[in-house]
Amino acid sequence: MARIYLRPTGFVGPPAAPDARVDRLAGSALHFAAYELIAVTDGQRTRQDLVPVAALDDVIAALPDAQAMAAAKMRYRLLAARAPIEIRGATVAMDAPQVMAILNMTPDSFSDGGRHIDDAGAAAASGMAMVAAGAAIIDVGGESTRPGAETISDADEIARTAPLIERLASAGAAISIDTRKAAVMEAALAAGAGLVNDVASLLYDDRALEVVVTAGCPVALMHFPGTPQDPHGNARYGDTLIEVYDWLEARVAAVEAAGVPRERIIVDPGIGFGKAPHENMALIDGLALFHGLGCPVLLGASRKRLIGALAGEAPADRRLGGSIALALKGAALGAQMLRVHDAFETVQALRVWRGGA
Structure with a gap:
């Protein structure tokens, strides 16, 4: 049938x-x-x-x-209305698009790698500037997930992220940790993070799901076509939109069955992960379908190669216009979270799109 x-x-x-x-x-x-x-x-x-x-x-x-x-x-x-996301005492409403600002403590991320790697104080100041600009969540990452990036040890990733998270938390920021590793999740949550953002959908580390269930925190699950060890693995799609929806539906059901309430699960179609430009655009054009999962939808298209492919191969640091265009398209299709590098510009664009603050 x-x-x-x-x-x-x-x-x-x-x-x-x-x-x-x-x-x-x-x-x-x-x-x-x-x-x-x-x-x-x-x-x-x-x-x-x-x-x-x-x-x-x-x-x-x-x-x-x-x-x-x-x-x-x-x-x-x-x-059905989406419940607010609770992040360590901060309430992030899900009835309008919110900005999740990217703050990488990495030397090799595709767009902003190396900017803050040796200075947690400067990184924290940058994060709080994004909060002041209107970002609802600061997404801290310590390991690049660009294609071909080297996997680092748990200890190195914790050393990069935990001190920054402590500084941001003490200043009142709502923080997510961008990691696939259970030990890094635990350290970040102990330091003050309140949301786990996992590009491997809690499949890379055998303990990851247990950590999220025990913490009772919200989690973002991203679609990837390869293995948890290589989320950029190539895939052949017959119907990109339907296949990604079905994958996320199965993953949400598994995580919910393990003890994470659906209202604490966020879904991300994984733009740029093992997908060609036309497949990424099929997901963005069809984004409203993902609301049928009953979860907030996260769109992370900021500065990605898709923009370069559509706009004369512009390098990562020249993709602001394309990033704003995709963010607004996502907002117009109901995305509750927009993961971006350019927080000030995206917040401004959203305010104008809505017709005011």
Whole structure:
């Protein structure tokens, strides 16, 4: 039997009247007038219909029982408001896009490697400047995950990140730790971080899931096509959007079953990880589908190679315009978190996009 998917589309301004036939996405200020109903059998799309919101109940009622139940559940998750994310006493609302600012303590990250590697004080000042600019979360990383990057020891990664996290936490910042390693997660959480952002979706380290469950902290799970040891491994996609959705759906279910409530799980489609430019754009164009998982959606496209591929091979430090464009596109499709290098500019762009602070 075909699997049914619902992708919100036809985004419109706020309804002019209370009885206007639009739906509201994930409790946000975004409204949409139609759904793309997709049926997939054996990896192939067998149905793609554009269904007005007013007609969806009748369309669902006409489906076989199992499909109707799945479609109704997905619609419920698409519309349900997202609970705020609690990060060590800080409440980050999920009813509007929030900026997660990147702060790398690495010598070799693709864009900003080496900027702060030997000076935790300067790094903390940079992080707090991003908070002052409006970033809701500072995402601290101590190991590059660019293609071909060398894996470093737990001890080295902790030495890079824990002192910085302590400084940021003492200054009142909400902090996430960008790591695949359980020991680094533990040290970061002890130092004051409150969210785990794992490009390996808690699959790289056998203890990672246990650490998150024990801590009771929120976690961001990212799609990757390779192995946990090489998240940039090549993949062949038949239908990028559907396959990434299914992968994340299975991973969310496994993490939820292990003891992490769904409202503490954030999903990330993994832009740039083992995906060609057209596959990355398929994920960004179809981003609204991921709200059907019932989790906040994180989009991390800042300064990535995709932008260079679309804009004359601009180097990483000349990709601000493309980064802002993708951030705003993600916001327009309901992304609750935007992971970016350029916090001030992205916050400003979002404020203008929303029509004010």
